[in-house]
Amino acid sequence: MARISQRVHDNVYMFGDLLGQTMKAQRGAEFLEKVELIRTGAKSARRGSQDGRKQLEETLAGLAEDELLPVARGFSQFLNLANIADQYHLMRRRGDDEEPPFEDQMLAQVLERLKASAHCPKDLSKAVSGLDIELVLTAHPTEVSRRTLIMKYDFIAQQLAELDHKELPAAEREKLVQKLRSLVAEVWHTSEIRSSQPTPQDEARWGFAVIERSLWQAIPNVLRHVDSVLREAGADPLPLSAAPIRFASWMGGDRDGNPNVTAKVTRHVLRIARWLAADLYLRDVSQLTHELSMQRATPELMAVIGEETDEPYRVILKRLRARLRHTRTELQNAIAHDLPLPQDIIHNRAELMDPLLMCYRSLHECGMGLIADGDLLDTIRRAATFGLSLVRLDIRQDSSRHTAALNEITEWLGLGSYQDWSEEERQQFLLKELSSKRPLLSKDFQASEDTREVLDTCGVIARAPTESLGTYVISMAGAPSDVLAVQLLLKEAGVRRAMRVAPLFETLDDLDHAAAAIKQLLSLDDYRTRLAGPQEVMIGYSDSAKDAGTTAAAWAQYRAQEELVQVCQQAGVELLLFHGRGGTVGRGGGPAHEAILSQPPGSVAGRFRTTEQGEVIRFKYGLPEVAAQNLNLYLAAVLEATHLPPVAPKDEWRAIMDRMAADGLAGYRKVVREEPQFVDYFRQATPEQELGRLPLGSRPARRRSGGIESLRAIPWIFAWTQTRLMLPAWLGWESALEQAFARGEEPVLDEMRDQWPFFRARIDMLEMVLLKADSGIARLYDERLVEPELRPLGEQLFQRLKQAIEQVLRLTGQEQLFERHPIVRASINVRDTYLDPLHLLQVELLARSRNQEKPCPAIEKAMLVTVAGIAAGLRNTG
Ligand code: PGA
Numbered sequence: 001m002a003r004i005s006q007r008v009h010d011n012v013y014m015f016g017d018l019l020g021q022t023m024k025a026q027r028g029a030e031f032l033e034k035v036e037l038i039r040t041g042a043k044s045a046r047r048g049s050q051d052g053r054k055q056l057e058e059t060l061a062g063l064a065e066d067e068l069l070p071v072a073r074g075f076s077q078f079l080n081l082a083n084i085a086d087q088y089h090l091m092r093r094r095g096d097d098e099e100p101p102f103e104d105q106m107l108a109q110v111l112e113r114l115k116a117s118a119h120c121p122k123d124l125s126k127a128v129s130g131l132d133i134e135l136v137l138t139a140h141p142t143e144v145s146r147r148t149l150i151m152k153y154d155f156i157a158q159q160l161a162e163l164d165h166k167e168l169p170a171a172e173r174e175k176l177v178q179k180l181r182s183l184v185a186e187v188w189h190t191s192e193i194r195s196s197q198p199t200p201q202d203e204a205r206w207g208f209a210v211i212e213r214s215l216w217q218a219i220p221n222v223l224r225h226v227d228s229v230l231r232e233a234g235a236d237p238l239p240l241s242a243a244p245i246r247f248a249s250w251m252g253g254d255r256d257g258n259p260n261v262t263a264k265v266t267r268h269v270l271r272i273a274r275w276l277a278a279d280l281y282l283r284d285v286s287q288l289t290h291e292l293s294m295q296r297a298t299p300e301l302m303a304v305i306g307e308e309t310d311e312p313y314r315v316i317l318k319r320l321r322a323r324l325r326h327t328r329t330e331l332q333n334a335i336a337h338d339l340p341l342p343q344d345i346i347h348n349r350a351e352l353m354d355p356l357l358m359c360y361r362s363l364h365e366c367g368m369g370l371i372a373d374g375d376l377l378d379t380i381r382r383a384a385t386f387g388l389s390l391v392r393l394d395i396r397q398d399s400s401r402h403t404a405a406l407n408e409i410t411e412w413l414g415l416g417s418y419q420d421w422s423e424e425e426r427q428q429f430l431l432k433e434l435s436s437k438r439p440l441l442s443k444d445f446q447a448s449e450d451t452r453e454v455l456d457t458c459g460v461i462a463r464a465p466t467e468s469l470g471t472y473v474i475s476m477a478g479a480p481s482d483v484l485a486v487q488l489l490l491k492e493a494g495v496r497r498a499m500r501v502a503p504l505f506e507t508l509d510d511l512d513h514a515a516a517a518i519k520q521l522l523s524l525d526d527y528r529t530r531l532a533g534p535q536e537v538m539i540g541y542s543d544s545a546k547d548a549g550t551t552a553a554a555w556a557q558y559r560a561q562e563e564l565v566q567v568c569q570q571a572g573v574e575l576l577l578f579h580g581r582g583g584t585v586g587r588g589g590g591p592a593h594e595a596i597l598s599q600p601p602g603s604v605a606g607r608f609r610t611t612e613q614g615e616v617i618r619f620k621y622g623l624p625e626v627a628a629q630n631l632n633l634y635l636a637a638v639l640e641a642t643h644l645p646p647v648a649p650k651d652e653w654r655a656i657m658d659r660m661a662a663d664g665l666a667g668y669r670k671v672v673r674e675e676p677q678f679v680d681y682f683r684q685a686t687p688e689q690e691l692g693r694l695p696l697g698s699r700p701a702r703r704r705s706g707g708i709e710s711l712r713a714i715p716w717i718f719a720w721t722q723t724r725l726m727l728p729a730w731l732g733w734e735s736a737l738e739q740a741f742a743r744g745e746e747p748v749l750d751e752m753r754d755q756w757p758f759f760r761a762r763i764d765m766l767e768m769v770l771l772k773a774d775s776g777i778a779r780l781y782d783e784r785l786v787e788p789e790l791r792p793l794g795e796q797l798f799q800r801l802k803q804a805i806e807q808v809l810r811l812t813g814q815e816q817l818f819e820r821h822p823i824v825r826a827s828i829n830v831r832d833t834y835l836d837p838l839h840l841l842q843v844e845l846l847a848r849s850r851n852q853e854k855p856c857p858a859i860e861k862a863m864l865v866t867v868a869g870i871a872a873g874l875r876n877t878g
Helices: 006-027 029-046 050-061 067-091 101-115 121-127 147-162 168-187 198-232 262-290 299-305 312-337 349-367 369-386 397-414 423-435 449-463 479-495 507-520 525-530 541-570 592-597 615-621 624-643 652-673 678-685 713-722 733-742 744-757 757-772 775-785 787-811 822-853 857-874
Strands: 132-138 243-250 391-399 469-475 500-506 534-538 576-582 607-613
Touching: 006 029, 006 067, 029 050, 029 507, 029 822, 050 822, 067 147, 067 168, 067 507, 067 624, 067 822, 067 857, 101 121, 101 624, 121 132, 121 198, 121 624, 132 312, 132 624, 147 615, 168 469, 198 243, 198 369, 243 369, 243 469, 243 624, 243 678, 262 312, 262 369, 262 391, 262 397, 299 312, 299 349, 299 652, 312 349, 349 857, 369 615, 391 397, 391 541, 397 449, 397 469, 423 479, 423 525, 449 479, 449 857, 469 479, 469 534, 479 500, 479 507, 479 525, 500 507, 500 678, 507 534, 507 541, 534 541, 541 576, 541 713, 541 733, 541 757, 592 624, 592 713, 592 757, 607 615, 615 624, 615 757, 652 733, 652 744, 652 787, 678 775, 678 787, 713 857, 733 744, 733 775, 733 787, 744 757, 744 787, 757 787, 757 822, 775 822, 822 857
Parallel strands: 132 243, 132 607, 243 391, 391 469, 469 500, 500 534, 534 576, 576 607
Antiparallel strands: none
16 A cells, blocks of 8 residues: 655654653543554554454443543544644755655746747746736635644644754754654643634734735745746846735625624724734844945935935835834824824835835945845835735625615615616616716715615725725625626725726526626726726635536536636726635635636636635645745746646537536536435534534624525535535536436547546546545444434435446546545545544534533533544545
């Protein structure tokens, strides 16, 4: 059997040992022995041993009530530590004789290919600096780990890095191991479940911490890497103002279905961002003030100083430092006492950038380019990327809230009910008001609380600096009036600049009509005149998958994008597609590189905007080295998709996809919508109801009360992940593939998989999900938690899963999933030894918790720990 890397294995082993020692120190040798019996039992049970299964089940059954929680914690924490070992493996320093990570090689490879396809070196630098990649960090509640623990995990990863030196003296090594020992003990003695629900401000602070602790370092490192790759390719380095990757955020701005995100919260978060930016620049500039003690400077710089000095750079930097200090103090004051911001703080990016650039030029011109290209260059690049507000905050609100607000307004004005108007009537009214010079509302308009909130939010937007805001995203958008409505509300609040307003198409129906809606919007002359930049359109991956299953949703997303590209080309408007993806396959997730290169040709035209959510933020951007790798990957992939786009699908492939999408949709909806027992089965077989008790995020799990349709996509996926049925990620493919085979389309499917990145990526993702799915585990939930009348439905679902696996094996010509990537198989297998006891415990705890009159805190807590542990083991939440 293939083995995971020896280093990972050694680190995992070491962690197991350290965790074991900690548990023993607290709970005694006998407890540790039980944990060992469970672990070895699970391991041999996975290899098919009946004795192993018996040992596992009997030891678990024999646990005293007060042992349930520590056992769950032990396995859960072990999986977290294993994740650190994996993550560290990605970022560890490579020796001279080792290959650099592939993420760091990709850009050079793409540049080589561009050169080979007749791009001259000069164009290469332009091509990279012209990229506009925006990663939008969201507060989606899919991060199970507490921040306190995440910080400890990061610290553990750092100790691993320090240990990873061949020449380390024994005493040093012992000191580091001692530190690790104490960190593992800290982890063990810290509760993994948050005691209260986070506020949106907490979420925003966590997002800012990722910038402060990781991206602040990663960005200059990435751009240095880009410069060196460009130089090697014979091209110029990037211009100083280049910012091919930037960051935006939804934390404190996304109010869709989250009543806790108010106008006040948004204003607060915008100010916190500016405060932190001032603080971070202050640290940089203070450091530069120490470093830049050089004497020679250009006349330009001396003229600005206007006095005799031996240390001209320090004079300039001290002035900047004083301005930053003042700005930081004033912001702090305004935040603490809820005051307006004074005029005399830094409001303009040039005030930060100009002195830095002047020092840079002067150092170069005076023969000190080497010094200029050190820390000073890094600060300039940070300023270009992060600006004065670190991220651009998006605002998101549900279209129905705008409709309700406008309805209230039109009724108050005596114009009738906006809600009842046809699309045409709505457009007419909105366009007329948009071009009117007088305001729509007078001061005596008394808005309801909901409408006041919508208007206040627009007011916050009006008063915020332009560069601190990104896009206004409208969820559940379907028609041009949804966009015009927001524009009117913004105008009414006094927004005078052009703010990007993006409809989010996120149901199958809306995706199918997206291009028509945008075409109509762009045909409105007044709208076109006001459109200052590109037309942004957001594609909702996970809600469309929840609506239609992944087969039909993936194809609808693809087609919508193709059509949008066409519509915008015809209208002569640039298109900016915003991809709303989650981390898991069911929510449109997958490796970024494959995802970008499987987009329709023409849809990634130098621009790429995507969400990064929850646990993905930690795994991809939590540590500066790993963040740099992921950012490098984005650069390479967007460059490639722009200049070397994937092939367009042949008509025959499209026809097959049309049929598969229809079959997939029917297969999915037959179960999820038409099966009368389905909702009950879902509620009994999965921990869906219990998940709501895990305080993962600031927003409620449902938009409103009701069945599956009211449940948000995240808990929908999360619940099925916990039982390992993973239903939403594959359901529908079994029908789609089966019928395609029955129609004799196998040879064309092979061709599609071979030549069409979109189709290949879909099948690869499907295979990954099916590898993580496990009907043996799902059956345990079924047998213990589901009433007998519903079990036949469970059996039917297991059969469908089996069928899906068979179809994928047939399509990929394998005997078992991931046969060609045994390392992937091995890594899942290793985790199963720790996951299996958690699943068994979870089933038991769910049964006990559901049978209780009054919730028992110990059982509740242990159950939530199993949830967190399984999420850690599978490395995804919802
Ligand atoms: P939403 O996101 O519920 O915020 O629309 C869904 C998801 O990301 O899965």
